[in-house]
Amino acid sequence: MANTRNPADRQLVRALNQSMVLNVVREQGPISRAAIARRTGLSQATVGAIVPALIEQGLVSEGAAPASGVGRPPTLVDLDRDSYNVVGMKLMEDRIVGAITDLEAGTVAQHETELTSLQVPDVVGAATEFVARLLADADLSSDQVLGVGVGLAGVIDAEHGICRSSPFLGWENVPIASLLEERLDVPVRVDNDVNTLALAERWFGVGQGSDNFVVISLGRGVGFSYVANGSVNRGAHGGAGEFGHTVVDASDERCPCGNVGCLEASVGEVGLIARASRVAVALDIPAPATGSALYAAAADVPELRALLTDAGMALGRGIANVVNLFGPDLVIISGEGVEAGDAMLGGLAETVDAHVHSGLRKSYELVVEPLRDEAWARGAASLVLDALFESPMRTTAAHAWQKGGIV
Ligand SMILES: [Zn+2]
Known part of the structure; x- marks a missing residue:
């Protein structure tokens, strides 16, 4: 130096x-x-x-x-922390949730709005109005905003700000960051929503002490993010981490992705409700229509509880594979599906431990974190904060390397 x-x-x-x-x-x-x-x-x-x-x-x-x-x-x-603000929002298939945060991802104002159309110009228009509304609620002007972070499900090319593929939104190759930048006139960063959760954990949550951890989100699908040596690992094209579509048993259950036997078919809400409906028909009881209804019904119906326990065991085997492959020191389980509680997650640690390579036992901590309402928005805001706090060495070294070496 x-x-x-x-x-x-x-x-x-x-x-x-x-x-x-x-x-x-x-x-x-x-x-x-x-x-x-x-x-x-x-x-x-x-x-x-x-x-x-x-x-x-x-x-x-x-x-x-x-x-x-x-x-x-x-x-x-x-x-x-109050000198600048950041906007974070998550685009979902029916709504936008978002927040303005301070420099520690503390929520200053939050808002939620319905999306009536998923056509790209309509979403861009709704997101622009959404940011204006948040700024007005917080009594801030746009020059106090460092940037806007956007999280969405799917394969996202974070480097170029392009949504490569999002089945939930029906989008293919949408340059969402630049479309929003044109309207908002502030820097916009875009990433897969579970990656944004991982960034929030890294900078402000339980991931603060770890450089190698994974976040698994349970909900309609099964999301995954892997932080390796302090950075989110996005793979070559932004699509790394399709943990939900790995296969951990010989189940012939059809996954929403079209394949058979995916983990998501056993553990994701869509798959769970489909199985629960078949159990309900056999028992002649009302079929639970939502995850919450299923988790509540499982308290009284042993067959439904067994279904959740099986799902937890499939998840545990999947997590053991993740630990064996990546050797994280922390595994964070989050998402709406955590609401399933002990019926699904009570035996998780034992299942993981039973399948992890003996040399890796006790090498990691398993943390179940209930997802608070604004967590997705704070996660998206962390995309901008990540750019603020990240060491310039990473970006500069990569740049120098491309130009022909650092020496
Ligand atoms: Zn699948």
């Missing part, structure tokens, strides 16, 4: 140091300049130059700590 040879190198070193300081303040603030220097390994002089620059950008603020006994209270640096 000391032998910086040209202005571009020096610029990169400055950006890296600034990113390190910003992240230490985000994770550990309020924190003194001396403690920042210790944590980052930077000199006090370097930290002394970076902190005022971050203050000028409005990202951090500095103030005296509360007095405690003898001596002058130290001056502490903290993230200025």
